[in-house]
Amino acid sequence: MKPVKTTSPVLHKQGPLAFAVLVVAILLTSCAVKLIGDYDDTIDKGVTDVQQRAELYLSKLQSTPNTPYDQSFYDDIDARLAVLKSRAVSLPKYPIIVEQLGNLRSQFDTLQKLDKSSARPFPGVAVTDAESAIAVSVESILKLELALKDGAKPSAPGLTKGSK
């Protein structure tokens, strides 16, 4: 096979990443490329709902440190996350969010151990630390979901059919 030779200064200037994009693009010329799944409203709202419930529980623990351990809270969160994870598993090209939901579930398992094993009054600083960790995970999942939502909009340059 004859190698393709190009003297384009753009290719030399932009480096291997740009060249890789070009090569992949040329190889995949039949239809639009799909590397990751679409936005899912149920997962977006479900994760937000889990965070709201967690915030409520942790706020109560913060303001009233003698609040007893509540098994029903953890059972409820676990069930909700299990349902969301099952949904994510069934969606095409969703392994990243499946793993993220697994990590979020693992965080609640750890919080449960902490909550169950800690004497009362529960340390307020621990509530703040736990809340922060859960918030980072939720924000990470939502950031990706919203990017998937924005990615579905044809706003990228050069997407007009008449381009040459």
Added chain:
Amino acid sequence: MALDVGTLATQMLGAALPILKKDASDAESFAKTEFTKIAQTIVSIGEQVAAGQIDQLQASLLLDMQTSASRNVLLTLKGLALLAVQEAINAALSVVKTAVNTALGFALIA
């Protein structure tokens, strides 16, 4: 009409690179914000143990939660990278679609 590799490549890169650069910048900003929060919490956990506010078991569990949070930040970055590459490839194809299909006389790029 003959197709010129250099011209096509320039057009494709012109469409793809702004997307890659913008998305990389957004991802960097997100990662910086989230890792700063995690770093602050890790420092805070150490200070709380030193001050006797939490014990070592509690600190260990809280650190475990931070580790999961870090994993989720990294997974989001992985997802954003995939999305950026997807958008860049599609933009690159789209920008040369008409020229390629016209030159070849059939719809190679759908």
